[in-house]
Amino acid sequence: MIEPGRTMPYSMQEVKFYQTGTFTVGNRLLDETERAVQANMQRTNSLNSGHRACQGCGEALGARYAIDAAMRATNNQIIAVNATGCLEVFSTPYPESSWQIPWIHSLFGNAAAVASGVAAALRVTGHTNTRVVAQGGDGGTTDIGFGCLSGMFERNDDVLYICYDNEAYMNTGVQRSSATPPTARTATTMAVGKEPGNVFGTGKNVPLIAMAHFIPYVATASVANLHDLEFKVTKAMSMHGARYIHIHVPCPLGWGSAPADTIKLARLAVETGLFPLFEAEDGEITGRTKIRRKAPVEDYLKLQKRFSHLFGPKPDDARLARIQANADRNIAKFGLLD
């Protein structure tokens, strides 16, 4: 309790109402070890405020959490390599930069290779404590960056690659990528014709492909569970070699969702089974996050305009059923329900 009128030292803050019993990510009343990095006044704010991301941007949220966690895990010794994309564009509008860390943007498809080069230089110049994180969106990772990504995995270069997956090429105007889910409307898979939106039977699962390279660590994460995201990044930084984290990040603009729904959507993606949360080491799954309250896919889809053609007076029950089947297959494959 603070007496009124008394000035407060910087390290103390007026205590607002926090439920000490929750794991709300900003909770500072938790034990140090259970507190999120973001709840720490000493966090590095690697992606500082002032960037130009949209309201409700899942990627900005994910990147901030991920990089600060990586910084804490390495005693602030991180170099970041960024692919072209939303994150790169909104974080570095010339002449400003919101990065507080050494950061390089090269091209669209080469973040993994540039990161490999940085890691090699650090090794050869004796900077063994400085670590490398590569970042890219789904386009820059699953499509154009795929060759370099696989090369980095195959060589087991000492890089943590983080993919922020908002399921389309958002920065260029919402075009389809190989991470775009079936039926989603994008500028190149319009909601017209016999099979509106993206078609079934396409797409690739990069976390599984990463596992097929038998790299030390692969994980999926979501901005719905930021403790988990920080935990996974921290864990990844405790290891060496090629590591991959695939983070699901809703994009209000591209998905046609309310900016305030970003976390809710991310959570629904997890709870429907459409975005399984798991970890793998050396090609074998070592852990998964069980679904607490299974939700039907409709609950998730109907909040996004990119799926609106599935609903309305004549709902597309057949395709909705196929999406549900995909979700159920994930639940079975990854053991997401007891």
Added chain:
Amino acid sequence: MLKQTEGSHAVAEAIALCRPQVICAYPITPQTHIVEGVGEMVKDGTLVNCEFINVESEFAAMSVAIGASAAGARTYTATSSQGLLFMAEAVYNAAGLGLPIVMTIGNRAIGAPINIWNDHSDSMSMRDAGWIQLFAVTNQEALDLHIQAFRLAEELSCPVMVCMDGFILTHAYDRVDIPGQADVDAYLPPFQPRQILDPADPVTIGALVGPEAFTEVRYLGHHKQLRALSLIPKLASEFATRFGRDSGGLIREYRTEDAETIVVALGSVIGTVQDVVDELRESGERIGAISICSFRPFPVAVLREALQAAKRVVVLEKCLAVGLGGIVSDGVRKSLSGIQLKGYTVIAGLGGRAITVTSLRQLFRDAIADELEQVTFLDLNAEVVSHELEREAQARRTGPTAEAILRRMGTVASQIG
């Protein structure tokens, strides 16, 4: 130390002497022996403090080089032809970011048709990317230029490509003088980057630059190349003092003092040209030759000075601006702006066709007699060409051009030249 060795191997030894820290490359004929040579030296411990990375494509090679150079390591790679094109985006990126990467180009033709032999089309495709481009005439010069290249690149913070003719130089055994480590160390100090990714002093490299500043950034790159016009001769002169031989520089003149006809070319063909020049000089012709070593920056002023007293210039080039004619000729023409003399472009050696003394002798005689076309394709098989054109005029579905021509020419293996 004098050695009789393969050009690629000589270059590999020169690279090793430059104390590279990160080397990454992807195999492509005819540069493979260079990278294999360096790779072996790293693996067997001859070359220490060097990371050798086997990348999955040329695009990855230049990307790894970008990362390594930005993080403060002296970086090297090599490629040719299709590989250079595959990394094109990254080549421009390296120059735009001002990273002092050194790359060897084992000059090879670009397909289609696929062709593994020498010409200059690959380097020419990247001539405006912002890299410095140096062309070697001999394997000695090739190895020397790499040492100068690292020094040049790092002083300017500009990437440099050293171009050497594929097979003709890369795979030829020649006598070379390999410098000693002490001399190279004295000439090439440790890398001091202008910019470096360092947690102790964070910087943002590669930000988006809009209309308000892009022109200025580009201008500074242009200005850098103009500065190179004085730095290149300076470093070549320093090299000559320390190592005792002329290598590099902007251009090299051969018997041009009183020449009425001057032949201009790049790379190894100059050797053959010099032999023919000597022959024609014997019979009283006033003819000379100029080899351009620095193609980028293009040595406009010194070329102008060297050519201005001549009556005619013959530009002999191993590349083609399709539909237009010469590429090197364009630069030569710029140098001659305002000066009246006859200019001839000769496209020769494309796809590895041998440029012979016999053909050059006749060509130069024709030039001296001003009986040359504006643009000549040396040793063009006119009969094959007209037959193909006739064939194509007669039907629609005439099949792939290259295959039709090869069929007409008969088995290649039975031919010598």
Added chain:
Amino acid sequence: MFQVRIHGRGGQGVVSGAELLSVAAFIEGRYAQAFPSFGSERMGAPVMAFCRIDVREIRLREPVMAPDALIIQDPTLLHQVDLFNGLIKTGFILLNSTRSFSELGLEAFVASFRRERLCTLPATEIALKHVGRPVPNVPLLAAFAAITGQIRQESVIKAIREKFPSAIAEKNVAAAAEAFEFARKRSETADA
């Protein structure tokens, strides 16, 4: 300048032969240039390699069009490739074969050349005997030295020792010695 053209098939050490020759010339303090003519990199395909030797720096970069000497490593090329194209009249021919020029049907052809400058020798057999591999380049090189006098036998041996690891080197030195003797005797008796 002395120009040599070597013909053979991929896998027969045609290119290495040219390189060895250039090293031998270098050892004697001369300039030498050795380079291949590249076709497809396939075992058995016809290949050519060239070597120029001179007392001054060699600037020329064209294939050897008018060789002073021809080394033919594989007689099956005789009717497939225009082997003798450009060979000067006073040229040397070294042909890898157990048969003579006349047995190979070349009697009429070689009549116009200098007898003592022609030599067939069983280079493959010599190589098999000493080295255990049917690679005829070293014996042919030794015979070249004997017939042309362009390089000394000692230089060939030094070049072999420089290029090969010691166990193989000595076997090749033995093959070279036998070939050198064979060719020397041949040229003495001027017998084809």
